[in-house]
Amino acid sequence: MTTAFLVDSHCHLDFPDFEGEQADLIARAAEAGVTRMVTICTRLRLEPQVRAMAEAHAPVFYAAGTHPMSAAEEPLATVDELVALAEHPKFVGIGETGLDYHYTAKSKDIQQQSLRIHIEAARRTGLPLIIHARAADEDxxxxxxxxxxxxxxxxxxxxxxxxxxxAEAALDLGFYLSMSGIAAFPKSGExxxxxxxxxxxxxxxxxxxxYLAPPPHRGKRNEPAYVAxxxxxxxxxxxxxxxxxARQTTANFDRLFTRAATPGAAQDAPATASGRG
Structure with missing residues (x-):
């Protein structure tokens, strides 16, 4: 029987929902075939504790940035600050950053400023940018x-x-689309x-x-094992x-998140190549 190995490319293991349960979550993920995960720090002042989590657990890698919904209430990140964080060997991406006009449209100017800072940090470090986008497609x-x-x-x-x-704009730039539990909801056909x-x-x-647990766990707390x-x-x-x-998405992850790639993973297709086909 073929064993399918998956990667949870975005989770938040430091959130209060998981307090004291990280080891159990990682064990359940492994049982489900999820061998690696990237936990995301959304407020830079919390980076030390997220880093410590990645250091304590071999399957866990991490990224950090200022979430757009927090951009107006957190100190504005600097490029140098993000570049310095990227020196850690388990730091694999810049963000999440982006634009969210659904709840926080009033702060769109500072969101855009923050986004451009994170992009420059991604450019300088060569690490992938992690984008949150909601109700702000054109910008x-x-x-x-x-x-x-x-x-x-x-x-x-x-x-x-x-x-x-x-989606087409991102793909034309050579970027990646990540599928969450939303795509598994019955009404998400489009x-x-x-x-x-x-x-x-x-x-x-x-x-x-x-967040966003897929069926059959919809409405309950989500966890990395459910990526399956x-x-x-x-x-x-x-x-x-x-x-x-599973093989394809894992190979895609290894190509984009090179620091978290399994030894010997193919790195033959640059993430910045243009075109959708």
Whole structure:
């Protein structure tokens, strides 16, 4: 029997929902075939405790940035600050950053300023940018394209649930789309169609736990082990066998998140290559 190994490319193991349970969460993930995970620090002042979590657990890597919904209440990050954090060997990405006009449209100017700072840090470090985008598709597509024209960088559109136009804009820049539990919801057919039209080598899978648990756990606390449920739905949407989807998304992760790649993982396709096909 083939064993399918998966990666949870985006979770939040430091959130209070998981307090004191990290070792058990990681063990349950391993039982489900999830061998690695990236935990995301959303406020830079909390980076030390997220770093410590990655240092304590071999399967855990981490990234850090200022979440757009917190951009107005947290100190503005500097490029130098982010570049310094990136010196840690288990620090694998810049963010999450981005734009969120759904709840925090009033802070859109500072969000955009913060986003551009994070992009420059991604450019300087060579680490992938991790983007949160909600209700800001036009500004997001414009800024990503402007910045990419000024100097290439790699990027993943985390928990992608925006429209087709932003998906195509991101893919045309060589970026990746990450599938969360939202894509597994019964009414997310249009979103599944967007993933199905994307190149197979540009798709990741994630939980965004403790949020957005896929069926059959919808409405409950999410955790890294549940990425397997989303992966099964993703495989069906893309017309792939589950094991093939797992291998493909893991290879994609290794190509983008090079610091977290398994030894010997192929790095043959640059994340900044343009085009969707």
């Amino acid at each position: 997001m597509a414009r800024i990503l394209a402007e910045e990419h024209a000024a100097g290439a960088y790699s990027c993943v559109m985390h928990c992608f649930s925006s429209g087709r136009a932003l 979103l599944r169609e967007i993933f199905a039209m994307a190149p197979r080598d540009r798709i990741l899978v994630e939980t965004d736990s403790p 449920h989303t992966a099964r739905v993703g495989a069906e949407a893309m017309g792939m066998e589950f094991e093939e989807f």
